[in-house]
Amino acid sequence: MNKLQFYSNDVCPFAYRVRLTLAEKAIAHESHTIDLLNIPDWYYKISPTGNVPLIKNDDDIVWESTIINEYLEDAYPTVPLLPESPVERAHARIWIDYCNTTFQPNYCGLVFELDESKHEDIRTILHDSLKYIDEGLAKTAPGPYWLGEQLSLVDLTYYPFFEHAPVLSHYRQFDIPAEHKHIHRWLAAMRERPSVKANQCDDEFYIEAYKPFVEGDVEHA
Numbered sequence: 001m002n003k004l005q006f007y008s009n010d011v012c013p014f015a016y017r018v019r020l021t022l023a024e025k026a027i028a029h030e031s032h033t034i035d036l037l038n039i040p041d042w043y044y045k046i047s048p049t050g051n052v053p054l055i056k057n058d059d060d061i062v063w064e065s066t067i068i069n070e071y072l073e074d075a076y077p078t079v080p081l082l083p084e085s086p087v088e089r090a091h092a093r094i095w096i097d098y099c100n101t102t103f104q105p106n107y108c109g110l111v112f113e114l115d116e117s118k119h120e121d122i123r124t125i126l127h128d129s130l131k132y133i134d135e136g137l138a139k140t141a142p143g144p145y146w147l148g149e150q151l152s153l154v155d156l157t158y159y160p161f162f163e164h165a166p167v168l169s170h171y172r173q174f175d176i177p178a179e180h181k182h183i184h185r186w187l188a189a190m191r192e193r194p195s196v197k198a199n200q201c202d203d204e205f206y207i208e209a210y211k212p213f214v215e216g217d218v219e220h221a
């Protein structure tokens, strides 16, 4: 069996979800960086969308970060990242769905929306979303993780966006309110994970990487 091939880019929060899952499950792999401002032709031959992340495991090709993480959970169950009971697994997936359908589109929307007149509305939605998340985390307090004592795919789904928070602060004057103490204590626990420590990027890296998008030099897909 060949080593799993992982196609990603350090600035992509979706790819970071998968990078963290690979690290937490200690899955041997080879990593390839795809230049997102100049996606090579050969990548379109293996990727149906041209997006990162994507993994190739022998002849199996899987894309979409949430689906890749589920695939890795199925294919490499030794370190489980979903709870055992069906209802808890369902609730984990509901949180992941909330990230993909509500939290992340508004979080990234605030960065990529160039029409300033729309920012205030997005800020309001984002504040509601953060309040909802903080209330959710209060139910599993003291955590330390999203679902309680065990790290799960829910943590790895959300964390990358929170590591990008300096971008919102720098370009959009949006900070995660200090009053959301459950979010902040969850973030502190995540920053202690060896998987995060080994893969995290610093604030300046993200701020610089987002610059062409925020300044409208490059259109976001």
Ligand SMILES: N[C@@H](CCC(=O)N[C@@H](CS)C(=O)NCC(=O)O)C(=O)O
Binding pocket: 011, 012, 013, 014, 015, 036, 039, 050, 051, 052, 053, 063, 064, 065, 066, 220, 221
């Ligand atoms: N829903 C996808 C989103 C992936 C995505 O948007 N990736 C971006 C980078 S963060 C990308 O590859 N963009 C390529 C392009 O814009 O051409 C997932 O969860 O994997």
